[in-house]
Amino acid sequence: MTALTARLRALQSWQVTLAIALAALGFLVAAQLRSEGPRVRYTSQERSPLIETVVSLQRNQDALKSRILELNGQIRDLQGRGEGAAVLVRDLNDQLENARIAAGLVPLEGPGLVLQIADSTLPVPSGATGADYVISAQDLRTVVDALWQAGAEAIAINGERVTAVTAISDIGGTILVNYAYLTPPYQLTALGPKGLYDRLTAVPSFAELVRTRADAFGLQFGFAEPEKVVVPAYAGPVNLTAGRPGPPSQPPASGGP
Amino acid sequence: MHRVSAQLALTAVALVLGFIVVLQIRAQSGAADLAGRSAQDLTVLVANLNTRNDQLRGEIAALEGELGDLRTAQDRGQTSVDQLREDLARIEGWAGLLPVTGPGVRVRIEGPIHAGAVDDVVNELRNAGAEAIAIDGIRDVPGVVVTGDPGALTVDGKAAAGVVEIEAVGDPGALGGTLTRAGGLVAQLAATEPGAAVDVASVDSLALPATTRTLRPPDAVPRL
Secondary structure (H helix, E strand, O other): OOHHHHHHHHOOHHHHHHHHHHHHHHHHHHHHHHOOOOOOOOOHHHOOHHHHHHHHHHHHHHHHHHHHHHHHHHHHHHHHOOOOOHHHHHHHHHHHHHHHHHHOOOOEEEOEEEEEEEOOOOOOOOOOOHHHHOOOHHHHHHHHHHHHHHOOOEEEEOOEEOOOOOOEEEEOOEEEEOOEEEOOOEEEEEEOOOOHHHHHHOOHHHHHHHHHHHHHHOOEEEEEOOOOEEEOOOOOOOOOOOOEEOOOOOOOOOOOO | OHHHHHHHHHHHHHHHHHHHHHHHHHHHHOOOOOOOOOHHHHHHHHHHHHHHHHHHHHHHHHHHHHHHHHHHHHHOOOOOHHHHHHHHHHHHHHHOOOOEEEEEEEEEEEOOOOHHHHHHHHHHHHHOOOOEEEEOOEEOOOOOOEEEEOOEEEEOOEEOOOEEEEEEEOOHHHHHHHHHOOOOHHHHHHHHOOOOEEEEEEEEEEEEOOOOOOOOOOOOEEOO
């Protein structure tokens, strides 16, 4: 037995607990201090009615999305239990499950990468553009595209799944993903084969983003490669209202040559 | 005596910890970065959130209807094969696994343009409610990326034609209007991409192909 383990054994359990609690405390104090970035902060007294409206609408949206996920789960369950013309129904259900997974309607887990991107904490020099020091929607789109190029198989940003119709947009400097208002820092969870981070750093557009945004303006990039990442399901309308699925209806053949 | 003081210390630390956790969570969940925004920006944000929440309510109503139908059918010991097929076609069409036809817009970009600017156009179309998009005949699904230098772009790894064509199915008025409004993306591109001519046209019927990609992630398993 080494001297270290002997010493650890000699420690009282409350000392260990206290040490862990203090470490957590230190971490949270640091996190609290760090969250004072170049974006303007406010206290509750300064909140305008419009800001209150935004916050409460986003809260409503979160509740609506939870309800959609719940309903989707119940429908999936019921359809999966379908009896009747067994082979046909089972076959259709398998196809439905595949389609839902392909569409991003099912949460997935597997190997992958978590990237965190945060605003710069550098002071904005007078005469400089403040917007350069905060993450833009375009920055996020660049990272998402680079992740796809690196071989990512599914991506979510702060819990919003990136689907075929997902827009990542700037509204006056705030970022909407799937029309949900996201607060920084931004965590991109990407599911993909092992070694995703190494391949990401080899993608030219990602290397350029790090050079032009992180090196030049102090945007903060961090990453982790946990054993397993979870990419949540998309919670939103899955509608074709203008469009119709299936091949175009063929005009009747106009006779031979 | 020793135990008591240890417990007191632990209690104090736990209290402070809890307090800071709450502070931290509040700072994260609140609109911490909204303060510097103009009333105009906030109004646009409110409008976006309102529109989305209405869409989500519509989706909830549709799903509740579907669930009710399913339960009724199951109570009678039936399974609606038609409903399963309809669901399957809707999800496959939406995901890009089936072709989609319908009205929309066609955006033609002639002349060299940056890959990022093409991505901006595609993102703006999604933001305006496009239901399905194809870039140079390649269905836009997760994983499809436009890369390369102006004049030598590739879409999903395939060399793009000299004229990049983006087709989007959706409400032509909403899609076209968003791009071409005063100060909209087309106007911005005229300044930032002077080498490229961007033309937006409404089309009565577009036919977008299905993707050739495998969309089921091979390394992932559904999380139950």
